Amino acid sequence: MTTPAEPTIARDGDRTLRAHGVSLGYDGRRVVEGLDLEIPEGRVTVVVGPNACGKSTLLRGLAGLHPLAAGRVTLGGRDARGMSRRDFARVVGVLPQSSIAPDGVRVAELVARGRYPHQGWFGRHSSDDDAVVAEALAATGVADLADRRLEELSGGQRQRVWIAMVLAQQTDIVLLDEPTTYLDLTHQIELLDLLRDLNRERGTTVVMVLHELNLAARYADRIVVMRDGRIVAEGAPDDVITDATVADAFGLEARVVADPVVGSPLVVPVGPLVARP
Numbered sequence: 001m002t003t004p005a006e007p008t009i010a011r012d013g014d015r016t017l018r019a020h021g022v023s024l025g026y027d028g029r030r031v032v033e034g035l036d037l038e039i040p041e042g043r044v045t046v047v048v049g050p051n052a053c054g055k056s057t058l059l060r061g062l063a064g065l066h067p068l069a070a071g072r073v074t075l076g077g078r079d080a081r082g083m084s085r086r087d088f089a090r091v092v093g094v095l096p097q098s099s100i101a102p103d104g105v106r107v108a109e110l111v112a113r114g115r116y117p118h119q120g121w122f123g124r125h126s127s128d129d130d131a132v133v134a135e136a137l138a139a140t141g142v143a144d145l146a147d148r149r150l151e152e153l154s155g156g157q158r159q160r161v162w163i164a165m166v167l168a169q170q171t172d173i174v175l176l177d178e179p180t181t182y183l184d185l186t187h188q189i190e191l192l193d194l195l196r197d198l199n200r201e202r203g204t205t206v207v208m209v210l211h212e213l214n215l216a217a218r219y220a221d222r223i224v225v226m227r228d229g230r231i232v233a234e235g236a237p238d239d240v241i242t243d244a245t246v247a248d249a250f251g252l253e254a255r256v257v258a259d260p261v262v263g264s265p266l267v268v269p270v271g272p273l274v275a276r277p
Contacts, residue, residue, distance in 0.1 A: 018038045021035070022058075024057050037231065047223075048225055075088065115169070158182070159181060
């Protein structure tokens, strides 16, 4: 008997990524517990919270890179565990916090690996693939490094190359775990501008874990604040980034004012750590 092919999500179908009662952990210790989250399509969502609160673990769970202890993740209403890795990767691109490349790989070769989900079973490379790779290299400012080996680059250059690979994947959703790591302030702003442009011009759903609250408030349409493996607040930056939320989630006494340049919430620390209830 011939096994029917697994249905894929239509290009014009629902692309909503959801976590339903998701729990995640390591060696029997729960890091994320019974969490529900819906990622709005076509928006920029930023996950923030103190160290070890479960941000990165949650992102890895959404990406299918960490096994679920309980609950499920759905994409367009389908259980993600029932999808092939290739089908999932056609819709969701992922940049983990730590990425490992083969020894000796060159920049253009690595970025070209982002085309894998769109190629046939024999992995034939086309001129269209070349054009997409060239565009991704140019967009991240690493076109002049195309022939260099990855190990020859600085940490910031490598990070931009990894992001180029995710862009070359041309997915409707991108998940990025601390994408500004290793980047100086100028390149952080350039990268976040690039991701916002990707969202605004192509409608790409962007989900990021960021440490810097003020950058999160500046670039996010929606912010998810975590503490101790749970969501303590979520919504628009103006509604979520408040004195009370900063104190509750981070244990930091601060005043939140309007950024005088862009108008987004600006967190100004004003005192010592406050005691958490």
